[in-house]
Amino acid sequence: MPTSQSATATAAVDTPTDTPIDNRLENLKELEAGLDHLQEDTAPVRRPVATRLLLPLGTLAALVSLWQLLAWFASPRVDLVPGPIEVLGTAAGLLVDGRLAEAVATSLQRGVLGFLLALGIGTPLGLLLAASPLLRRGVGPLVSGLQVLPSVAWVPAAIIWFGLTDATVYFVVVMGATPSIINGLLSGVDTVPPQYRRLGTVLGASRIQGLLRIVLPAALPGYLAGLKQGWAFSWRSLMAAEIIAVGGSIGFGLGSLLQQGRDLSSMAVVSCAILAILVVGIVIELLVFAPAERRLLRRRGLAPGAGR
Amino acid sequence: MSIVIENLSKDYGAAPVLSGISTVIATGEFVAVLGASGCGKSTLLNVIAGLEPPTVGSVAVPAGGAAFMFQDAALLPWLTARANIELALEMRGIPRAERRHRADGLLELVHLSDAGTKRPHELSGGMRQRASLARALGQDKEVLLMDEPFAALDAITRDLLHDELERLWRAHRRTVVFVTHNVREAVRLGQRILLLSSRPGRIAAQWKIDPSVRSDPAAAAKLTQDITARLREEIRHHAH
Numbered sequence: 001m002p003t004s005q006s007a008t009a010t011a012a013v014d015t016p017t018d019t020p021i022d023n024r025l026e027n028l029k030e031l032e033a034g035l036d037h038l039q040e041d042t043a044p045v046r047r048p049v050a051t052r053l054l055l056p057l058g059t060l061a062a063l064v065s066l067w068q069l070l071a072w073f074a075s076p077r078v079d080l081v082p083g084p085i086e087v088l089g090t091a092a093g094l095l096v097d098g099r100l101a102e103a104v105a106t107s108l109q110r111g112v113l114g115f116l117l118a119l120g121i122g123t124p125l126g127l128l129l130a131a132s133p134l135l136r137r138g139v140g141p142l143v144s145g146l147q148v149l150p151s152v153a154w155v156p157a158a159i160i161w162f163g164l165t166d167a168t169v170y171f172v173v174v175m176g177a178t179p180s181i182i183n184g185l186l187s188g189v190d191t192v193p194p195q196y197r198r199l200g201t202v203l204g205a206s207r208i209q210g211l212l213r214i215v216l217p218a219a220l221p222g223y224l225a226g227l228k229q230g231w232a233f234s235w236r237s238l239m240a241a242e243i244i245a246v247g248g249s250i251g252f253g254l255g256s257l258l259q260q261g262r263d264l265s266s267m268a269v270v271s272c273a274i275l276a277i278l279v280v281g282i283v284i285e286l287l288v289f290a291p292a293e294r295r296l297l298r299r300r301g302l303a304p305g306a307g308r
Numbered sequence: 309m310s311i312v313i314e315n316l317s318k319d320y321g322a323a324p325v326l327s328g329i330s331t332v333i334a335t336g337e338f339v340a341v342l343g344a345s346g347c348g349k350s351t352l353l354n355v356i357a358g359l360e361p362p363t364v365g366s367v368a369v370p371a372g373g374a375a376f377m378f379q380d381a382a383l384l385p386w387l388t389a390r391a392n393i394e395l396a397l398e399m400r401g402i403p404r405a406e407r408r409h410r411a412d413g414l415l416e417l418v419h420l421s422d423a424g425t426k427r428p429h430e431l432s433g434g435m436r437q438r439a440s441l442a443r444a445l446g447q448d449k450e451v452l453l454m455d456e457p458f459a460a461l462d463a464i465t466r467d468l469l470h471d472e473l474e475r476l477w478r479a480h481r482r483t484v485v486f487v488t489h490n491v492r493e494a495v496r497l498g499q500r501i502l503l504l505s506s507r508p509g510r511i512a513a514q515w516k517i518d519p520s521v522r523s524d525p526a527a528a529a530k531l532t533q534d535i536t537a538r539l540r541e542e543i544r545h546h547a548h
Contacts, residue, residue: 028471029419032434035465036423039432195382201359202376203399203447213395217386300385301429 082268087275090268099257104276107238107253110166111280114173115234121174122181122230126223129182130189131211140186143179151176151233152240164248169241176237177230184226188219221296228289235281254280310335310451310483311356316365317508318351325351327508329365335450336481340488340498342535344543348509349487353453356485374451375444375482379459381436383428389439390415390424396446414442418472434465438472445480452482456489470496491536495521495528501535505542513538 064084071083078086094100129136129143154175158168196218200210242255250256254277261269297303311333318326325348333339343349354360356367357376383392393411402410415424418438428436437457444452458466474497477484488494494501498517505512515535521527 028468028475032419032438032468032472035468036432036435039434039465040430195378195380196384198359199378199382199384202357203396204373205399209399213398214384217384220386299427301427 079265079267082271087268087271090266091272091275094257094269094272099252100272100276102252103254103257103273104280106251107242107255107277108280110169110173110251110253111231111235111238114170114238115177115231117170118174118177118181118230118234119227122178122226123185125178126182126185126226130186130219136186143182146175147179147183150240151237152244154237155241155244158241159245164245164250166250168245169238169250169253172241173234173237177234180233181226181230184229185219185223188222188226189215191222192218221293221300221302224289224293224296228285228293231284231289232281235277235284239277310337310370311485312366312368313356314366314368316352316355316362316367318348318355318360318363319508324508326355327510329509329511331502331511331514333483333485335483338477338484338486338497338499340486340494340501341504342488342491342494342501342539343504343509344489344506344539347504347506349489349504350455352504352509353455353485353487356451357453370450372449374453375447375449377437377440377444377452377454377457379456381428381433381440383436383439383443385428388425388427389420389431389435392428392439393443393446396443400447410446414446415439417445417476418442432465433461434469437461437469441473441476445476445482450483452484454484454486456487458493459488459490466493473497491532491539495532495535503535503538503542506546512542 068083068085071078071081071086074081082090091100129139151172154172155168158171162168162171192215196214197210200214205214238253239255239258242250242253243259246256246259254273257276258270258273261267261273313329313331313333316326316329317324329352341349341352351360353376355362356369357374358369383389384395387395390408390411393414394407397407397410398404412421412424415421418441420435420438420442423431423435423439428439431439440457444454458469461469470493486494486497495517501515501517502511503513503515504510515531517531521531
């Protein structure tokens, strides 16, 4: 039997009064297909590659020019304000004698390893806290406190405990990065829309199924943000540790290079080290976190920030 | 009998949300629950679904519980349309090898065969609700609870989905409890309409819809008018 209300939707093709329902419903497939095509986004969003590449490069060029200008103003004191060309020369020298490559390799290896350690410690701890509200109420403030505590504060303690060894460096890095990873995971779990949990209940998910198939995937963006921050904290903590803890069995990292530049009163070496620390940070962001984040968000129909 | 609700009341602390609701919903019946905002119709649905316990009274549903369809499709955004349906099958314990095939069948059922590999954000609102409907059917429960599933859709799409839902209900004969605040929608779909009063939600009136009413536009319009008048009367009680 036809019905008056929906007949209005098919009125263009049918007369509403005497169409048998089966006929009318058979038209549905075509109608829906038509509507689907009309409502779907057709044009894929084009991302202007040119501006994405040109704008940061332009900024860089402007900054280097400004730097050169500053160096000219201070020209008699090249030792205080070395220009880009002097620093480039020093960098070339450091590259030739192998110190820069060694420093970057050592620091990068430590940063990555320390970060992975923090990841391995922070993730299960975060899961534990997410699963147990009681535990979280007890330990949560401590974790947040640790996140605020500058990890450089751990350096003296670490030296007393571990001496001038790599263990000192890793300890400081882990203490610096772990709280961010825990908090990232927690905030990811906290911001899972309640609807998803209800969906899990309705679908009859067990606790484990609900966690593995719904809550954790939904928490992934928050977790990734936590990892990104965790990496930033790893890298910073590492530099702090390397500057303070020099000698012993500790290898030669970028922080050590920085400290060496200071000892030699060589602003050029110090500048080289600062730039190298900066460049490593940018490269890791561009090669690891930005693509991961972009992929994750785009798959979910969320727009990643315009700045990458 | 599919769903038996006896003297159901629900309150959160002091405020009663539902009060003394009793009704029996037959197997294969399509019941539309109608009411203004704040009448507790969604709460009623949640209690039937087992998402919230009743404060007083009881609700009996067939063993295995009920399938549920949300107002926003509640598709998981990191899964494709097909994977969203497969998730429901997985949680029912369907072996992996069978899921794909069954999910394709369900997609075909709601005319989404070409959209299986798309993610929810690539689908239109209507397509999302159809995928959500396919997932609910994939739960394969005798009872299907629907919480204003078409409220956020444009009128054209909603009309189409009314036809779609009617077609699927005819073919698969589920017991449907359909919550809506739209009188026309209730008349269009329901075999029986329950009108809930607000604060607390009680069954204020109910109508059996004779199939002949729906084939007669004048009769349907008249009924819609009557129910609207009754609904407004309920709302007017809250003016003071």
